[in-house]
Amino acid sequence: SGxxxxxxxxxxxxxxxxxxxxWPSTSASKTGDK
Structure with missing residues (x-):
């Protein structure tokens, strides 16, 4: 994504x-957090 x-x-x-x-929402989607 980066x-x-x-x-x-x-x-x-x-x-x-x-x-x-x-960026924060993109990183969160990788870890599975919403």
Missing amino acids: VILGRSLLEGKFTLEEAIAC
């Missing part, structure tokens, strides 16, 4: 702030 977020940032699909906001 690579996908990085690519999206490079492609300008969303801002750094939005990426940071999405």
